[in-house]
Amino acid sequence: MLLSKDPLLRNGHLLAVSSLASAGLGAVFWALATHWYDDEIVGVSYSALSMTLLLAGVGQLNLNDFLVRFVPSAGHHTRRLILTCYAVSAGVSAMAALGFLLLVPMIAPELDFLLTPVTGACFVATTAGYAVFVMQDGALTAVRRPGWVVAENLVFACVKIGLLGLGAVLALHSGILASWAGALAVSLLVTNFVLLRRAVPQHVRVSTVAERPKGVLRYASADYFGSLFRMAAYTLVPLIVLDQLGAEQSAYFSLAWIVGYVLYLVARNLGSSLLVEAVRSPGRLVEHALRVLRHTTLLLGSAVLLVVALAPQILSLFGAEYAEHGTTLLRLLALSSLPNIIVSIAIDSSRARRRLRWAVGLQVAMCVLVLGLTRLLLPVMGITGAGVAWLATMCLLATPLLIWRTRWLTAVPGRSS
Template sequence: MAKRVAGDSLARNSVLIMASTVGTSGLGYLFWMVAARSLAPSAVGAATALISVATVVSMLSNLGIGHMFIQRLPAAAAVVWSRIVSGGLLIGCAATALTATAAAIVLPRLAGNFAVLNGPALITTAVALTASTLLDYVFVAHRASHGMFWRNLALAAGKVVALPVVTGAGLHDAKAVLLAWTLPSIAVTVVTLAVSPRRLREGARLTGTGLVHEVRHVRAAMTGHHLINLAQAGPGALLPVLVTARLGASANAHFYVAWMTASVLFMVSPAVASAFYAERSHAGNVQLPRAAGLVLAVIGGPALILFAAGDQILGLFSSSYAAGGGLLLKILVVAAIPDAITNLAVAHWRSRREFRRCLHLNLVMATTCLVLTWWWLPGLGIAAAGIAWLAGQFAGALLVLVFGTKRNRTTKVSRRPRNLRRPPSRPKEAALR
């Protein structure tokens, strides 16, 4: 089995991307468990609120550069490769810093629950997230997901080690969580930038030159990939922000733990979708049913475990987390099925450059999820976010079915034999002779 996976590029890179996420999630789970047991829910909630806002800021500001990397890096010579990566990282991080500054000024004025935001902490966390995310895409572009795996594992382990050190130094508020969460990310990113480029592309060297030349390519990525990415990842990143705004930091702590637990399922289809897209960017002839089968094989067991024993798993944090997030977790487990359908559909259409269809699908799901979440949160509590997420994914899966049926009908019509056309009619005079 291991030899078969190692020899299959799609399976190998999908597994490595998933392993990276599983390792990060597992250690992240331990990180938040330690935080929940050593800090008050208000402190954990305030920290998760800032991290959630930083995630949204990073998502808004990466400008589709990651998918641009997947498209352009595989065939690029060393000099061009260096310019693409350097320019993409600089533009993405600069845009993130500007957006984070604006968020730190505007959000506390819009909602009192965001008074916990700290400007410098938000900027630092968001920039670290953008740099880390874009570097992951560099590894995916080269089908070298093992580098991504070890980098993210070191990052997550660093957070777990840093938290008791910070709390042992006397910090017991949200700052302790933020320092332990952000400092390892910065350290691992610096090491990655120093070591990895030359290993991925011989002769590569990151510089600040060629930035103006890359602006044109980033602008093109913004109008295609970035809009799709925003609509696709936006709801997941915004849900903790909406929970904080409507219900407060303590409720967000319960939501965030349940969401983080369910993410072990939500990471599978995006991992396979990224590997699937990278394979097609390398001119690979990978069929969609094969990718779908890989997703189903991986999520089946964990989904059953989370649905049956979710309360006990959340209880590892405390009984209040189990009581507050148990129902939400079950709803999110069910939502993993339509989520997988829509993620693979977007990757398939993206590889065919059907960007408008990808955008329309993601916009329908995002709008459904966010509007219903905002309406339902005050009355239903944090479970409203899960119900709205499920509704959005279900609407998306229905649209995939509609689009697929329409394409099949179009294909059948286009394949009808053309030799059945009526022969040209003869002039009347000739016909009467």
């Protein structure tokens, strides 16, 4: 991908590269996992990791997007803002993980292997660590260091693959989960050294403003409320599949979702770049949003064509049975990423304008539609029903957004911290 000199597109492209690289190495990770571990272990491990992501998403209070929104104008308050967000999110995520472990016997008995002292402690620590991991992406993006977002994800992915192999050699039942925990620790240490010792001081030196933004608690509360529904839509579907169809079908769904979800991440990462630049140049929000829309559509349009055409070959990397059961699902997920571009840009434009009614409403509607349609369609169509649910949801949301685009795509009249 040829990188533009324009920070809007350059940073967005680098974040997209990060997602693509993570997806590629993630595919390698899960391909190796399916060959080195039983399908049941893969399915249950993925469900446990999905729960980690959900709890970290709940516990980090959407402070990653908060950092993207407010760090560009924070000046010498930047370091304190980042560390405060780290402490709050890690603490809340750890408490959420502890609460989940107490409820495992009642709501997720298939994850009872997490209830041993060592495994439980690792689960709590990994959940807290992953909340910080997500936020450091937001902090790096906000200080215009997306290259380090690429680097941290490469470190995380490569260490994770190495530890996965070690777990297989040692025949660890929890080898998949242990590899995530170990890689997470390495990535956090390396990335935060760069962020706090180099990137933040440079950001402070070149900042022309050092504002204490007003109304941040109200903004953060509303943004967090909406993000919970978006996170639930992304992370609860694997648990619904596990509950209704069992561990084997959960494994087939999980691998297709991993590949399809990266297309959603590309749109979201380009949206993060839009948000950073909109804060720096509020009057150019409409111009920037339209440019991101064009570039994202061209980028994802090509990617979707490839995924739709090569879906069987992609899934066969994990095993013939994954291609047999997941090809149609993957194609539907890929197609759903195109209308998601409109939804993602609408959410980030609303954040930039600090008009969160659209952002919250869209995320609530997404969650209700995806989870409702998934529960309705799984018994009839199997895991393919989840793909139909995502495609239908995104089309239902994107269509009115296009029709009434002047309602949400408007300029910010002046600097808005």
